[in-house]
Amino acid sequence: MSKLEVRNVSKWFDNKLAVDNMSFTVDDDELFVLLGPSDSGKTTILRMICGFEIPDEGSILLNGNDVTDHEVAHRNIAVVFQDYGLNPTMTVYDNIAQGLRFRRLPKEEVEMRVIMVTEMLGLKEKLRRQPRNLSGGELQRVAIARVMVKDADLYLFDEPISQLDPGTRRHTRQEILMVQRIKKKPGIYITQDQYEAFSMANRIGVIANGRLQQIGSPDELVQTPANLFVARFLSDPPLNTIEGYIQLVNTRYHLRSECLTISFPPQWTSLLARLGPQSKITMGIRPSIIVPEWAFASLKSTPRVMMRAQVIHSGPLMGRRTVLLRVSQNIEITAEFKDNVAVRDGQIITVAINPDKIFFFHPHTEELLNPTHASVFSMH
Numbered sequence: 001m002s003k004l005e006v007r008n009v010s011k012w013f014d015n016k017l018a019v020d021n022m023s024f025t026v027d028d029d030e031l032f033v034l035l036g037p038s039d040s041g042k043t044t045i046l047r048m049i050c051g052f053e054i055p056d057e058g059s060i061l062l063n064g065n066d067v068t069d070h071e072v073a074h075r076n077i078a079v080v081f082q083d084y085g086l087n088p089t090m091t092v093y094d095n096i097a098q099g100l101r102f103r104r105l106p107k108e109e110v111e112m113r114v115i116m117v118t119e120m121l122g123l124k125e126k127l128r129r130q131p132r133n134l135s136g137g138e139l140q141r142v143a144i145a146r147v148m149v150k151d152a153d154l155y156l157f158d159e160p161i162s163q164l165d166p167g168t169r170r171h172t173r174q175e176i177l178m179v180q181r182i183k184k185k186p187g188i189y190i191t192q193d194q195y196e197a198f199s200m201a202n203r204i205g206v207i208a209n210g211r212l213q214q215i216g217s218p219d220e221l222v223q224t225p226a227n228l229f230v231a232r233f234l235s236d237p238p239l240n241t242i243e244g245y246i247q248l249v250n251t252r253y254h255l256r257s258e259c260l261t262i263s264f265p266p267q268w269t270s271l272l273a274r275l276g277p278q279s280k281i282t283m284g285i286r287p288s289i290i291v292p293e294w295a296f297a298s299l300k301s302t303p304r305v306m307m308r309a310q311v312i313h314s315g316p317l318m319g320r321r322t323v324l325l326r327v328s329q330n331i332e333i334t335a336e337f338k339d340n341v342a343v344r345d346g347q348i349i350t351v352a353i354n355p356d357k358i359f360f361f362h363p364h365t366e367e368l369l370n371p372t373h374a375s376v377f378s379m380h
């Protein structure tokens with residue numbers, strides 16, 4: 001059994017807090033994806049797990065042993081780096097075998113392992129070549145083979161396929177998953193690409209500004225993002241954000257914005273009362289929850305708020321249609337209609353949104369305010 005535990009780890013570079021009190025665990029057989037934009041601290045946390053950097057605070061445990069201060073060579077960890085990390089003067093075979101020879105494994109075992117892993121990764125014909133005679137995809141597979149040939153306690157992948165073309169990426173992703181399944185050890189995979197994260201992980205940790213914003217399954221992150229950053233980062237086309245102000249009319253709370261008004265059911269009352277009337281709330285509206293008038297039948301009896309909108313521009317997107325809509329003098333939003341019904345620029349349409357699917361964010365912390373029960377508007 002192998003397990004990685006990262007406990008309250010922080011790291012400063014000069015005055016910059018690159019990793020801020022980060023904690024997570026990765027179990028045997030699990031590929032945990034760290035997903036975040038550039039400069040968010042992903043590589044720094046990985047370098048601390050490997051031993052290339054020492055945390056200023058917190059600890060790192062591998063199989064229950066505290067390895068926080070251990071040298072790189074004393075942690076049995078295998079890493080695939082973004083820049084391949086191959087020796088240009090060695091053949092593919094020697095690059096892959098190097099780590100095993102370093103561990104003084106018998107020659108026959110080295111050969112057997114190299115053959116096995118290169119067969120799996122489709123590299124058997126390239127063993128005598130040097131790295132300069134390989135394509136980007138092949139180089140990346142050699143880097144993966146070099147790591148997979150080892151029996152490590154933990155496997156780390158630092159944006160391993162970011163430099164490959166989309167077709168090769170898909171293929172290489174499958175190979176990494178296949179070998180990870182065979183190894184049955186914990187793995188961490190770093191990426192900036194949410195589609196890559198979603199296609200590989202059971203659990204994803206979203207990271208920004210050195211902080212873990214949320215850990216969850218792809219579904220949890222999409223359905224219940226912890227805050228505005230996560231909702232924005234995972235929305236494609238981009239999340240629409242509209243600001244509104246809380247109003248109390250008789251005993252009922254409403255959120256009024258320039259283009260729509262939401263009347264909240266009683267489940268929201270205590271929360272909105274705490275924030276107070278006139279507090280600003282940001283609404284997050286994913287383009288896919290905006291339904292055009294010709295598809296209202298699909299809403300059946302779900303609750304809805306309606307808006308009049310003018311089509312500014314529309315374009316097809318793989319069987320769907322993205323449409324830029326003006327919904328008030330100052331507000332434009334993007335909708336993604338599931339069907340491909342043609343709309344004209346300038347056309348006036350009515351659209352509906354199920355308020356249960358709107359995200360409401362705290363005015364200061366930007367955390368999600370929605371009650372845990374996803375459908376309070378429908379219950380009302």
Ligand SMILES: Nc1ncnc2c1ncn2[C@@H]1O[C@H](COP(=O)(O)OP(=O)(O)OP(=O)(O)O)[C@@H](O)[C@H]1O
Binds near residue numbers: 036037038
């Ligand atoms: N050795 C270092 N010295 C000074 N600052 C550093 C060092 N390593 C990282 N940083 C800073 O720490 C922050 C986090 O960097 P890190 O490389 O961990 O981000 P990242 O999320 O991996 O980014 P990318 O996806 O672009 O590789 C950045 O602002 C970076 O400039």
